[in-house]
Amino acid sequence: MRSDAGTVPGQRSEDDHGPHGPMACRLGFGCASLFRLRGRRERLRLLACAYDNGIEHFDTAPMYGLGASERELGAFASGPRGNVTLLTKFGRSVAPLGRAARPLQAPLGRRVTAALDTIAREGVVRRVNAALYRPPDYGVAAARGSLEASCRRLGRDRIDILAVHDPPPGVLPPDDLPGWLDEACASGRVGAWGLAGHHSTAVAWGHHLDRPLPVLQYQSDYRSAPVAGMADSYITYGFLRGQLARIRSLLDTRPDLCEHWSGRLQMSLAGDGLADALLEHELAKNVGGVVLIASSREQRIVRAATVAHRHAQQRPAERIRRAAILTDFATACRLASG
Numbered sequence: 001m002r003s004d005a006g007t008v009p010g011q012r013s014e015d016d017h018g019p020h021g022p023m024a025c026r027l028g029f030g031c032a033s034l035f036r037l038r039g040r041r042e043r044l045r046l047l048a049c050a051y052d053n054g055i056e057h058f059d060t061a062p063m064y065g066l067g068a069s070e071r072e073l074g075a076f077a078s079g080p081r082g083n084v085t086l087l088t089k090f091g092r093s094v095a096p097l098g099r100a101a102r103p104l105q106a107p108l109g110r111r112v113t114a115a116l117d118t119i120a121r122e123g124v125v126r127r128v129n130a131a132l133y134r135p136p137d138y139g140v141a142a143a144r145g146s147l148e149a150s151c152r153r154l155g156r157d158r159i160d161i162l163a164v165h166d167p168p169p170g171v172l173p174p175d176d177l178p179g180w181l182d183e184a185c186a187s188g189r190v191g192a193w194g195l196a197g198h199h200s201t202a203v204a205w206g207h208h209l210d211r212p213l214p215v216l217q218y219q220s221d222y223r224s225a226p227v228a229g230m231a232d233s234y235i236t237y238g239f240l241r242g243q244l245a246r247i248r249s250l251l252d253t254r255p256d257l258c259e260h261w262s263g264r265l266q267m268s269l270a271g272d273g274l275a276d277a278l279l280e281h282e283l284a285k286n287v288g289g290v291v292l293i294a295s296s297r298e299q300r301i302v303r304a305a306t307v308a309h310r311h312a313q314q315r316p317a318e319r320i321r322r323a324a325i326l327t328d329f330a331t332a333c334r335l336a337s338g
């Protein structure tokens, strides 16, 4: 996933060493929630924090930030930072009402998204989404238009990774889509194509195509088994989403478990260490792949990068030993939480 090394200040090479070891790391930064932050300067500072801590892969989509994420990421990932890998997607786009609502999301920031989260919890998220986003379209004409528009917004003439965005369960690729994607790669317009979606849908597409996908991006957390043999490279997301709170409440009600696993993992799971353990588990599970993180807080990005750098520096025997303990920890959490 790394780009070429260079000598321009701010660029990375395999030999660069930051405070935590080699600068390049296996984390990617997800931009889905970037526009929860109020100001452009704040968002750019967050992206810079990720980059300065060795993150060189960024995930976006035409629908993120109600259509504003690609443009902002493109402006950030230019000049000396032009060596980062960008993944964008197609198949899901913003409806006219969503575009009209775009200017509201930054000024109102977290309050709007918190309100949407509440609405989601109340079960009307589908109606809100239907108003803000167009129905999914995975046809070749839509894919071609989306690729052109993404290139314009990102300010690039080539997309590093172009992924099919979240096909709903049961929806399989139109017959001519894989061929068109292969051609886009052969022409150099796209570096690699992939599929990005929920674990089970990604697996279904992998089986349907009956050949390894170039890139498979799927949701993975402590409850899911790793996917193998279905792609040349893997990107995972969602290892914290919903699961952190679930395990937190489990460990809070079972101090015996918390103490036992803190001892075995040699890290305190009582506080922020739990998120570190879940990240280390995901890095161990997604061997050699990219793990997406997302946070609006710089200190959490720095902390995640520290975990990733520490993981990268482990000797193979130590990495295997810890992976076994982390797998046992995940199994214990799964069994205890039912």
Ligand SMILES: NC(=O)c1ccc[n+]([C@@H]2O[C@H](COP(=O)([O-])OP(=O)(O)OC[C@H]3O[C@@H](n4cnc5c(N)ncnc54)[C@H](OP(=O)(O)O)[C@@H]3O)[C@@H](O)[C@H]2O)c1
Binding pocket: 029, 030, 031, 032, 033, 059, 060, 165, 166, 196, 197, 198, 217, 237, 238, 239, 240, 241, 244, 275, 276, 292, 293, 294, 295, 296, 297, 300
């Ligand atoms: N179909 C797809 O391909 C697809 C689907 C979903 C997501 N994604 C990508 O994957 C990225 C990550 O998605 P996600 O679902 O994992 O995350 P997410 O829902 O975008 O956000 C991560 C959440 O975890 C919190 N968090 C982060 N670090 C934490 C820590 N150390 N302790 C406690 N809370 C922490 C963040 O809160 P704070 O901001 O307060 O830190 C945030 O609410 C997205 O941004 C998007 O780019 C792709």
